Amino acid sequence: NGGYFAAANLDGSGAGGDKYVDDNGLTGMIYLEAYDITTGEKKEQYLNSARKCAHWLMNCGLWDDTYGGGFWWSTGKQNKPTQSNALVMQLFLRLYKITGETYYRDWAVSINNWLNSKMYDSNTGLYIWMIDGGGAGTKHTELFTYDNAIMLEAYLIWKDAMNDNSYLAKAQAIGNAMNKTLWDKGYNLYIFHTKDVRITPAWCGWGSQAMIKLYEADGNTAWLSYAKGNIDAINNVLRSTTSKGYYQFAGLNGAGRYTNMEGVDQAWMQRLQAMLSKYK
Template identity: 30%
Template sequence: MRRTRSAALVTAAVLLATAAPPTAAVAQEPAEERSRAVQVERALASYEAMQRYLYADDGSSLYLEHFPRAPEDRTYSFEWPFSQAHVATLDLTGLPGRVGRQLSDDLADREVGQERYWNAEGGTTGLPGYDSYPRAPYGDGGDMFYDDNEWVALADVQEHLATGDPEALERAREIFELVVSGWDDDPTHAAPGGVFWTQAPWSTDRNTVSTMPGAQLGVRLYLITGEQRYLDWALRMVAWTDAHLLAPNGLYWDNIKLDGAVDTRHYSYNQGVPVGVFTLLYQATGERRYLDRARAVAEASYRYFVTEGRLDDHEVFFNSIWFKNLLLFESVAGGTRYRAAMAAYADRQWDEVRAPRTGLFPVDGARTALLDQAAMVQIYATLAWPRGRTAILY
């Protein structure tokens, strides 16, 4: 069964990554390399726990939402948690040497599972995309969320940049068209513009997290293809978000309603994505002002979440997106401040949240969510990446 094979691969990789060299070699080994070996071990151990306890292992290539399961739980996880397990596996394939290469079969399995959510018939705008729950015969589909689709598209871009896979790029381009179809073009709305969060009729919010990842996807596609349309859309998305969801403290609010009411909460991932967007815009245009904007959001968010002690109040899976975009920024701007903060956070989760018996991260003290486990795999894996590779992170 796949779970058993995955566990065997990971166990072998852990032994490879952590095999003790001679004492003299350890003494000469740079501190950063020793730290990277620790992150590799933790990433793989956390992944093995995810596979052991949260992988469905029934031939579906899908996951459970929580472990242990509750009677009211659905058979499989929703798309957003699945996509983060997909990204976690993708991040693991970027580990140095043959450690990452050993997980290529697992990544192929994630791609099979990802397609269980694909709605080829299209949602309310007539364009295909990923539903929020697996489609028949594994489930009944569900509402389509633009941010759910953007995370998958950004992962596809990351895979394309790492491997040159043309199919991954084509799917990212296809999803970009879905995102653009979610743009609010009704001039009677307050603050017309922005990408809706979902196609579901019960929400008409336009969010930072549905608009700025669209911009990030657009800049990535422009950098790959050179097609001006992608950059134009990205700039349009950034301008709208800055106009309506940028707070006076330099951070981004969450969403705006059709009547103009603003949800003023600051979530960590809503700060991370703009850092990534502005970093990529600097690379796309060469204009220093974009790197300055990335630095300003990075510094403001670091002050808010780390210096002022709010980071642990936010979800692990939001924090992983924030941190990974900070690594993207440092890959261009230099520095180690944000990597050090990410490593300190990773240490704290390992020491204070992780259950040593299972290797799971039961953030609420009882059950482990797939979202949380996958986020910790991502954090440990990308901390283990060579610094130059973090330039392809979303």
């Protein structure tokens, strides 16, 4: 019935189990990045692959009335998080911009309304982690760097897709709120989240991507300073001096550094440094 499983063996066998909304939203966005840089038949194939991701999301039953709307994290229906919903909003907005199909726009509007009614914390100007549990649900108010970076990026896409410049100001407001609440001034980096003050390449690094994209949108070089400081801190704390790979987690000063390395962290740091190299 479509959709991507979370994992498989290297030979492609063994795929199964739950499917995750964030995996499928991000996969669709990656297809669209490939669409942006290709031509001809291949370009159309990438667009069609992104649309298949979106159409699975629309028809998989993971958006329902529990907690007033929103996508579940996965087919296991454990919780409804900000990051999954915001990634799907990005995908629908980009597809609306490319195709003009209004059902993508309508889905994006529904997600945005739900996020702002259920997940927005007016005290900090940021979006909370997730809702789970019975009844009206329990809100988990931890504030994650990558959740809010994804929301910031979604609003930059909204600005272009909907031709609404007010969303640049909304993205800038999230950026300023991130730099007030999620930036550690002592170590010059973004923390994992407000109840787990550690550093991790992908999920803290996402803050740098958001700041680079803000700079690309408004030309304010202050955003690049945050992006570079965060990347430099990750390199200092989490990069192996021998293999040059990145460890998964550590305290802000390097204490308790994990010994394992994950593919997502290597890929994300490669991506971030390629993005920043255009400007620094």
